[in-house]
Amino acid sequence: MVIHVLGAGVAGLTTAVRLAEEGRAVVVHEAATELGQRAASWLAGGMLAPYCEAATADPAIIEPGLRGIDFWADRVPVERRGTLVLAAPRDAADLRQFAARTEAHRLLDADGIAAFEPDLAGRFRQGLFFEDEAHLDPRQAMATLVRRIQDLGGTLLWGSQAEPAALSSETVVDCRGLKAHAPGLRGVRGEMVLVRSRDVSLARPVRLLHPRWPIYIVPREDGVFMIGATMIESERDGPITLRSAVELLTAAFALHPGFAEAEILETGAACRPAFSDNLPRVTQSGRHVCFTGLYRHGFLLAPELSGQAARAVLSLMEAA
Template identity: 40%
Template sequence: MNKPLSSVVLGAGLMGRMLAHALAQIGHRVQVHEAQGEDGQGSAARVAAAMLAPLAESAITELPVVRMGHHGLTRWPELIAALPEPVFFQQNGTLVLWHRQDAAEAKRFEGLLLRTQDECPELPTTQRLDAQALKSLEPGMEQRFNQALYLPGEGQLDNRELLASLLKGMAKLGVEVRWNSPASPDDFQPGQSGQPDWVFDCRGLGARQNWTQLRGVRGEVLRLYAPDVDLQRPTRLIHPRYPIYIAPKENHVFVIGATEIETEDLSAVSVRSTLELLSAAYTVHSGFAEARILEASTQARPTLIDNLPAIRCLGERALQINGLYRHGFLISPALLDVVMEWVQHQSTNLATQFNLKFQHA
C-alpha cells in the first residue's frame, strides 16, 4: 500500500484549522504547530463577528473578495456539515440602516452596491425598504428608521463554535496539534527524506519574518448580552466616520464592532471606541441600554499592502496563505478550495476565477 502523504500546517487559527481538517479528510497525516495555546487567544478569528456579507463588504473592498465571499456562502453549510459539533449558521441577509442626517452617505453606499451588482450579477439584488417593509422584516426593530436597505442571501456564523468544532474534528481525524510550538517554513524541507510532503504557513502576523509586507490592523469588538433586543440578522448602521455592525448570535448575545486602526497595539479597548460602539448600538435599539458587557476585545488582523489576500509558493510543496484582513470568515472557504485544488492537481482554476494572487516568493 502507498504510504499516506504527510503535511505540516503552521498556525492553528481559522485558516490553519480549516486546512488541517480538509487535508486529514483526504487522507493526509497532519501535524499542526501553533506558537500559542489551545485557547486561541492569539488568533484574529477569535475576535470577530464572522459575518458573511460579500455585497455589504464591497463598499470597502475589491471584487476578488466579493467573488470569494459569494463562493463561501455556498461552501460554509457544506463545511459545517462535516464537523462533529453544531455551529450556528444563519443566512437571513444583511440589514443596512441610517439616520436622517446621514442620508447622503447612505446614497453613496447604495451607489457602491449597485456598481458591484453590475459587475457581479450573480449576487442577489439589493432591496429598498420603507418603514412598513422594515417592520415586517424585523418585527423586533423599534420604529426609529423610515427606510433601509436589505441585502438578501448574506449570512453569519458563530466564530468560536466553529473554531472549537474544527479542533474536535481534527482530533477525530487524527491530526496532531503541538501547542506552544512556534515553527517556520525554514524549519522543514518538504519532500526530503524524513520530512513532510507538504508545508502550509497559515500563521497570520506570525509569518512576517518570511513575508515582510504583512502588517497588523487593529480591530475592537464588544460582546453584549441584551435580552431586551430581538434582531434576526446582522445590521449595519451607516455613519460617515464609523460604519457600525451588530451581529446577533444565539441566546441574545450580540457582537458589535466597527473600528479599524492602523496599529498593532493590542492593549485594552479605548474609551472612545467603547463609547462610539455603545452609543451607536443604542441609537439602533434602546434595549441595548440595559445590555450587559460580556467582553471587550482587541486583535490585529494580518493585512497585506493592498488589503487583499494572497497565496505564495515557497517551493513545489510549500505554500503561504495570508492577508485575510477583516474578511477571514468571508473568504476562507475560497482560499481553502484553491489550496486543496493545488494540492490535488498542482494547478488551480479557482484562483483565476477569483482573481486571487497566487504567486512565487
C-alpha cells in the same frame, strides 16, 4: 507524508480541514495553548457578507464569498437570514452611496424594516436588505473545525512554536497571520465588544451607517450580540481603548436604546494581517506554501483561499 499547518486561526483550520478531508495526514501547530487565545479569528463578527464588503473592497470578493457561504454551511451551523443596512434619516446620503456601491439588495421602507426586525419598528425610514448574505458564530465554527480535523485523524499541537525553517524538508502551510513569512504584510487593528441584552432582539446582522461610528451588530445565541469593529492602521496589540469602547457602545445605543441596559460580557482587540490591496494571497516557495492577508474578510474568504492552498500542497505531493 505529513503536512504541517502553522496556525490555528481561520486560515489554518480551513486549510487543515480541506487537506484532512482529502485523506492527508495533517498536523496543526498553534503557538497558543488553547483555541482562540490571541487569535483575530476568535474576535471576528462572523458575517458572510460579500455584497456589503464589496462597498469598500474589490468586487472580486463577491463570488468567492458566496462560495464560502456554501463551504461553511456544509460543515457548521450557518444562518442564512441576510444583512440589514440602516442609516438615520440625517445620514440618508450615506445609505444612497452604499446602495450605489453595492448590488443584490432591495430598498426597504419603515414597514419593510419592521417586518424583518420588529424591535427596530419606527426607528428608521429606509434600509437596504441583502438577502443572499449569511452569518455564523466564529467560535462555534472554529471549535467544529477542530473536531472535524481530529475525527479525520489530524493532530493539533497547542503551544507549538513551530517555524518554517525548522521544517525545511517538510511540506508546510504557513497560516500564522502577521507572523507568516510573507513580505508586504501590515497590521490592521480591530476592536469589538460582546454584550448580552434581554431588551433587544435581532434575527440578522445589522450594519449602521454613521459618519463617525459605522458599526455592525451580529446576533448570537442567548441574547448575545457582537458589536464591531474599529479599523485602525496599527500593529499595536493590547486591550481595547476607551475611545473605541465608547464609540462602539454609543453606536449600538443609536441603533436601539435598549442596548443601554445590556451587560458587557467581553471586550477585545487584535491585529489582522493585510497586504496593500487588502486581499489575501497564497504563495509558494519550494515545499512551503504561505496563506495570509485575510484582512477583515477572514471567514468570508478563508474557504476560497484555503482551497487554493490545499491544491498547491497536493500538487507538491503529487510531484514528489
